[in-house]
Amino acid sequence: MIYLDNAATTYPKPEKVIETIDYHLKSIGGSTGRGHYQWAIETSKKVYGVRCKVAQLFGVNDPLRVIFTYNSTYAINMVLKGLLKPGDRVILSSMEHNAVIRPLRNLERKGVKLVFIPSNSEGLIDLETLKNQAQMGAKLITVLGASNVSGTIQPLAKIGKIAHSNDILFLVDGAQLAGFETIEADNWHIDAFAFTGHKGLYGPQGTGGVVLSPRLAGILEPLIEGGTGSQSEEEYQPDFLPDKFESGTLNSVGIIGLGAGVDFLLEMGISSVVLHERKLRDFLIEKLVSEKSINLFGPLDSKKTTGILSFNIKNKDISTITNILDRDYGIMVRAGLHCSPLAHKSLGTFPIGTIRCSFSIFNTHDEIQYFSKSLNEILRRD
Amino acid sequence: MILIQLPTTNLVLKVNHILEKEKIPHQIIPTPRELDPSCNLSILIAETILEKTVKLLETNEIPVDSLQKVSD
Numbered sequence: 001m002i003y004l005d006n007a008a009t010t011y012p013k014p015e016k017v018i019e020t021i022d023y024h025l026k027s028i029g030g031s032t033g034r035g036h037y038q039w040a041i042e043t044s045k046k047v048y049g050v051r052c053k054v055a056q057l058f059g060v061n062d063p064l065r066v067i068f069t070y071n072s073t074y075a076i077n078m079v080l081k082g083l084l085k086p087g088d089r090v091i092l093s094s095m096e097h098n099a100v101i102r103p104l105r106n107l108e109r110k111g112v113k114l115v116f117i118p119s120n121s122e123g124l125i126d127l128e129t130l131k132n133q134a135q136m137g138a139k140l141i142t143v144l145g146a147s148n149v150s151g152t153i154q155p156l157a158k159i160g161k162i163a164h165s166n167d168i169l170f171l172v173d174g175a176q177l178a179g180f181e182t183i184e185a186d187n188w189h190i191d192a193f194a195f196t197g198h199k200g201l202y203g204p205q206g207t208g209g210v211v212l213s214p215r216l217a218g219i220l221e222p223l224i225e226g227g228t229g230s231q232s233e234e235e236y237q238p239d240f241l242p243d244k245f246e247s248g249t250l251n252s253v254g255i256i257g258l259g260a261g262v263d264f265l266l267e268m269g270i271s272s273v274v275l276h277e278r279k280l281r282d283f284l285i286e287k288l289v290s291e292k293s294i295n296l297f298g299p300l301d302s303k304k305t306t307g308i309l310s311f312n313i314k315n316k317d318i319s320t321i322t323n324i325l326d327r328d329y330g331i332m333v334r335a336g337l338h339c340s341p342l343a344h345k346s347l348g349t350f351p352i353g354t355i356r357c358s359f360s361i362f363n364t365h366d367e368i369q370y371f372s373k374s375l376n377e378i379l380r381r382d
Numbered sequence: 383m384i385l386i387q388l389p390t391t392n393l394v395l396k397v398n399h400i401l402e403k404e405k406i407p408h409q410i411i412p413t414p415r416e417l418d419p420s421c422n423l424s425i426l427i428a429e430t431i432l433e434k435t436v437k438l439l440e441t442n443e444i445p446v447d448s449l450q451k452v453s454d
Contacts, residue, residue: 036412
């Protein structure tokens with residue numbers, strides 16, 4: 001079987017992640033921040049250690065500003081719903097995922113105003129329009145760090161500068177970018193960088209979170225409240241980090257597994273992973289570009305993208321093609337809209353969508369060769 | 383022995399991380415309930431390393447609730 005849907009979730013997971021989770025499930029009980037016995041303290045120490053790794057990876061100077069959630073969607077909802085009030089103006093890119101669009105459309109019904117910034121044909125945000133809109137004032141700018149459809153990476157440092165100079169908070173949906181680029185959240189004036197653990201960080205599903213700036217953390221209302229293992233004598237939610245935003249039992253085993261994923265990534269070297277995935281993308285472009293019935297979307301220059309390539313095929317149903325790839329060739333790729341109708345509208349692929357191939361460090365040149373050969377055979381079937 | 387009381391459990395974990403990095407011997411223990419009813423943890427260190435520890439806490443801008451002498 002060949003798995004090319006790593007933008008959905010990376011597979012396989014590194015042995016180190018599997019061993020770490022296995023060890024903690026078998027050998028260490030306890031819940032982080034709950035209990036005073038050895039296992040609880042050991043678990044708490046390990047989770048704190050993962051905060052340190054995540055803080056370093058995303059360029060924040062205090063691990064307590066790392067808030068763990070269950071995925072990036074949860075983290076994004078936490079920021080949007082805890083911050084925005086009727087009358088607030090939000091500026092967003094036209095490449096956003098439904099993780100951002102759906103909570104914002106819901107908030108729009110309650111009086112939040114949305115301003116969409118157009119993108120070019122490669123999915124890159126128009127910085128001039130953004131600058132002009134930012135000068136008119138807003139509460140928040142929100143941008144998808146890297147597109148889950150085209151792989152397009154947005155210029156976050158430049159956008160952060162625009163946000164900062166206009167005193168606007170800046171949220172980044174980093175679901176696809178985390179693990180693919182060294183993020184400097186503090187230096188780039190990112191107030192909230194939402195991430196998921198099970199994609200480019202090679203951790204298990206059910207992990208993720210957000211790193212917050214002190215100014216946002218101070219004003220943000222928690223999405224949920226409850227037990228934090230701290231100030232147990234109080235009936236009111238603590239206002240210190242990370243407890244303010246981490247009510248209920250954390251997925252300790254998953255978070256510790258995520259830490260092992262980050263270790264794996266750093267041992268491999270982010271730049272090596274990026275180079276590998278971009279080489280695979282370039283190779284696939286080389287194979288597909290000569291096929292006249294295929295339209296490629298997003299940048300052809302892989303230096304502008306993550307390891308994602310989207311395409312569709314003239315006069316062919318893409319779901320049928322991916323089904324044949326799966327059933328007859330054992331190749332798993334994703335066809336459709338990828339929970340991103342807005343991005344597909346921007347790229348001109350709505351409502352049909354695209355076939356998306358997405359790579360990880362575990363994919364090989366031979367697999368891409370087999371994929372393109374298989375696709376070629378399918379296209380030549382009667 | 384000196385008991386270092388900190389405002390939150392995560393600050394205890396942060397101090398633990400700092401002390402581990404500096405190889406300063408310490409223990410994480412439950413805060414005696416007569417000192418604090420919040421189910422928090424505290425850090426226990428030998429009196430001989432108090433000065434060095436306090437310096438580290440200051441350098442890392444760690445807010446401390448109290449430093450108390452306790453029996454071994």
